[in-house]
Amino acid sequence: MAGVSLKCGDCGALLRSVEEAQEHAELTSHSNFAESTEAVLNLVCSTCGKPCRSKTESDLHTKRTGHTEFVDKTADAAKPISLEVPKVTASGSEDAADVTSQTEEMVVPEVDKNLLQELEGMGFSTERATRALHYSGNASLEAAVNWVVEHDNDPDIDQMPLVPVSSKAEAPKSSLTPEQLKAKQQELREKARKKKEEEEKRMEREREKERIRVGKELLEAKRMEEENERKRILALRKAEKDEEKRAREKIRQKLEEDKAERRRKLGLPPEDPSTTKPSATVVEEKMSLPVRPATKAEQMRECLRSLKQNHKEDDAKVKRAFQTLLTFVGNVVKNPDEEKFRKIRLTNQSFQDRVGSLRGGTEFLQLCGFEKIEGGEFLFLARDKVDMAVLHSAGSELDSAIKNPFFGVL
Template sequence: MAALSLVCKDCNMQLKTTDEVQAHAEQTGHTNFEESTEAVLNLVCKGCGKPCRSETEKQMHTQRNPGHDEFVDKTNQATAISYAGTAAAGHGGGGDAAMTDADAPKERVSDKVNKELMDQLKDMGFPEVRAEKGLWLTGNSNLEAAVTWLADHSEDADIDEPLMVAPEKPKSNLTPEEQKKALEEKLAKMRAEKAKADKEMEKLQEINRIASMKEMTEARKKQAEQEEKIREEKRRREKEQDAKEKARVRAELAKDKAERLARAGVKPEEAAAAKPQDPHKNRKIELGTKLRDVIFDLKNDPAQPNPATVVMETAGKYVENIAKNPTEEKFRSINIENAAFQRRVASKKGGLALMKALGFEEEDGKLVLKEVDEQWLALAKAEIETATKRMTFY
């Protein structure tokens, strides 16, 4: 059975002629059309002969024209689609270039649109330019389709710009089959151009996406750096405050001690002379400093157990092993790249500095305790245990 209409597969609009198809394609960019054996509804008013393409359009015609309430359904009189008179007619003269010449003069569609439908749209309140567009771009014979199109495109940036189209071209010298082929070729070319434009758009969108991701990554990096600066400044202030508090407590203790000695009649210099000199005093001070550094640098780490505890307990275990086996060299040498040592000590802030405060020296990728002072090891182990127990109160 011959085709009675052409259906746009992009928007499902039913079109009667190839001229409507070409106009629809040029204005909407839709290029997927399919022949259909279903005829376009054709209700003809007995009073004036106006064809209506839908029940809605028929009702609106009756409302605007009292007495025009009888229609004849001539849908079944539809003839097969003719490919004569299309823009493909350019094949008879100037070839495809004549059909797609972008430099050809354009003219408004004012004299081409259905005058009666145009008046009805204007009566409904649509401006002339919009009414022209609504009719022309929907086939110029369906009021309902025109109103729907105008509603869908009311926010378009160019909605109020006059619609300009190429003037009608001379009738074709080609056969209907040749004209059908020419129309199909033009639609295929339009599809290829649209696919190319879509590909370019996808490429541009990908470039923009990558640029956006890069900007977002940079922004996150800067934010992370700023947050780290804030945390570092907070840790610094906390250490300063802690040092001041400890100095205040030491001053109070020294004052109390001096007062007790005074009440006992002992002079401070006599008490100092009577007290034996601690040979490990400076090492204990340095060790205490490194322990406090580890505690305050890692106290806000969310990991459980707290990394500061892990560092100090591991260091204490190394000291304990050496104290139990002072002659075993394997306990006095630690491979810095050892995975367990890296995970528990070396990768933590202040970890290596703490090991060096215990007496280890860095040598050929290892930490080595060259001299074993059992008294110092016992003092160091006790100090580490105290710090581990008191943490921020150490």
């Protein structure tokens, strides 16, 4: 199979032509090239049409633009490579009819390094500056700039010039006056400046796009986090409702069992389920049959629920009241013989702010055994009326009310 590329033996790069191989040699100082049957990749972006010569180049294009679809047109672009080097004329253009001998080596002409650096400082590329100095005879900076002005439209203006080792190109003479040359120099500097500004603006637009993309990703991540938190809260509320439902069902079953037990003790036959009205509710059964009185713990729980429902617009105030009540109860449990812990002045401003001003606060303390004395000025728990079981139940109910976020919601 005929060769379709030149492969650099030093770095493995694939090149499409002899000219590319010469440019590669100039840039890298590599000199070991061989004809290869492996074609240079031609991956064309489906979105913007940019051709990429390697997988690395396509990956960089994807990272920079976000385009991921590429069409492999390597086979369409592959064609046998010509190892003949076209001859360069004195004007800098290629003459297809005049080809140098294949045995003659082509090299980059030597130019004045100082003048080359000055031209590069003015914004000219290395290839253009080298070509200008070579064909202006390395005469001066003005002559090189004059040559660039005259040949600015040449198709090969930005290609590195190549000449045979044994040949020397003649330099054309400058045909511009010093004033015209100075004006052209200023024009070229202005073009280079504008090109640099346009590149900076393009890079700024790219950075702005990247900032916008990152901002959108952060907003989406925050939204997902809030959505997950909302789902978690809903799941907790559902679990709480299910627990309440199971508790009500247990109470209903207990009522049924108590009802059946009472019928048995009274010598009545068991109730026929078919005679029970389908629409009958637990509330109706409670009204029709005597039930056991609520325990102190149930009364305390209902008192705390009522307190939270009455002041549900201020959760912080309710929580502070629960914590204050827990402190009162805890002090009595730890020091039952200390009267100062069993006597509370109702007119105390701190007590009023925390408990007394909330409906249900004083009632809860009365369920714990406290009684109003001295015309209602004090709440007092007599030593002989201290019931540790009741106080422990009160502490448990208060702890549950403080820690359960859904307490009193249902």
